[in-house]
Amino acid sequence: MAVTMPYGGWTALIDDIVGGRWSNPETGMLASVPYEKIVIEESLDGREAALVAGLELGDRYTVVADADTWDAMGSRVAKALGSLAPVDTVILEHPHADMANVADLSERLAGAEGVVAVGSGTINDLCKFVTGRTNRRYAVFGTAASMNGYTSTTASITLKSGLKVSLPSHAPSGFFIDLNVNAAAPAYLSAAGFADCLVRSVAQVDWWMSHRLIGSLYSKVPYIIQDADEQELNTRAKGIANGDIAANGYLHRVLTMCGLGVSFTGMSNHGSMGEHQVSHYIDCFAGEKHPGTLHGQQVGVATLSMARLQRLFLDSEKPPVIRPTKIDREGMNARMGHEIAAQCWQEIQPKAFDARAAAEINEKLADIWPTLRQELKAFALPVEDMEQLLRDAGGPMTSADLGLPVETYREALVHCREMRNRYAFLDIAADAGLLEDFAAGEV
Template structure:
């Protein structure tokens, strides 16, 4: 059933659960196979991408799959091979270097996962060129999204890009990826309940747009994926296919919405804070590993707020000086510009308190129906041997507490982090949710 949902989505025949015409996506071809060996060239050529193709990988992904794809394309295509250093930086400077190196290409072929995909996605979008991606790890849900996570001036941003024309995923290659990268994809999938709860909260309190569609796409696979996280790590190909579909359908959900909101809320803001403020002395961790940990914190916070008495919100105390003091003179102004848009004061605060006073039982009922208990989410990660606590990411408790407090200042998304802070409960709850 879940595979048919993906097929119908690509064919443009899947009904929109929110009403309106059938759902449409820009990606034309998705191939998930136990092996793609020998078919790589035809998969690319069938899309008619042009006469000159630029194949982009890094030192690691070139050895894993890039060399194989390159050999499959050599002879019938004019190919520019670009092999970036291992673990390239997803920043604007790297994007500009990539654009210069692919100037003569008609299209880009990304061979990699998160960083390589985002670099090619954004560079090709700026140059109005199509791109396809051969995935090398099931590490994130961004393969088919229309946003790219690019660092600009030290601030990690979700920049508008475009979807790949084709996505090609070899289950054998993905199952052989480093275990941490598989756990990362699982962690990135774990946040569906917390992201949906945060997004629905903003809708119920402030009438912000909200859709059920992204979560309907995921419903078929989520239960099995969460229940089989140990099988996933043991190399079970059926479990890997479930993870791959979940990651793709999550990305398609954000692409259809035109926003990352269905998959990125408070849990991602905590991760973004850690990326921005962690410094070079904090060991690198994969994005999805971080999201697994921050999702548990967010789920515990949501449970605490939903089970507490009706909250009464106070006027926001954090001002521009606080935000700039937290993030510094370079990042602070951008954060303040975002945070100021959701800052509660005056009539906006009065309206929020009135809505809560008159409708809080309804809010609790609606959100309680779509969350997964924090204990169950913790068990999913435990069975997979994934990080579950900040210390397992080499984050000190004091740093993580600062991240949970400061995360909401980064972006104009009202989440349970804001609700708890505005209700004067966030500091009190910190010991129980971390």
């Protein structure tokens, strides 16, 4: 049976953006993004060499994979590239996207020319960051729709201190998706990617609120380019759990559009606000209690919590009332360690309000709340719909589903706002004295 795809193929609109033929509605200027080729097809079997050949990566290729992605597609890619030039291979053993693995891969790629990553989040981030440091071009064959970082210009790396951050990097020259390979990947990987897409609702609510209250930069472009595909994807949520090719195709389109959005804004706020802070906190500070779950799986659970928290405020005709920000620095030291706590303390100072600033926020909230509330409700998906979508996709719904102790999850909800200078409803709830009680009811 034929796979249903968008009119114009799986890279419709994406081709126009990459080719500089799409006009940014905010500026009226043609799009300019740092990519040369993005290809998403039902099958790329037999086309691997042709896809890479025109990228001018060098006279010798090094294919980077781990054991699973080598079996899924890496060996196939390496064999195909052998028709173009000599091929070396680097097989990483249970890699993590941290500075230790960056150092190891940097050494192993010291003499490499064209780097071709075959994998998903960790493999891509490591290859992206290592090649970006030395201004070497790279390409990636994605093997799972597990995250939206393929087309972003940042890499998620854990520093030596243990703090996970998004570091500036560069884009792959070529990004290639074989949907047959990706649909055959373990379903939990696609469910994690779906959760990273479900974020849109709560992230947009947080980001627009931040824009209206404290003047944060806001752009509608990332939402414009992914809106139609988000709707199509949501109708296919059950297909994510069943390995459906069309569902994975729309999933990759939304993930790709989200990554491309960074090219227009220079930031990831459109898809990463309060809910991502919860996941980052778990990754950084859960320690031995961390169940080994994927970032996207944690984001999905946190997205549902954020949707419930936002609804508490949006259901009320009365505006929130905040007090001066209180953050226990000694508590931060105890939870994070002195080095990370000091770094985070400096990071969050712009959103720590004294009495005067809190009064100004309250005055603004009193003035604009009726309008702001309606604006935010227009962005929000109903919580019950989001729960059903994530359930249909096969994603974890609670901390128990993650295998994470509930007290650790609640700690993340309460304290993750201490990590990053992104103003979210977590901050409003904390400054209104409501966050701890809310978190105590989350499971």
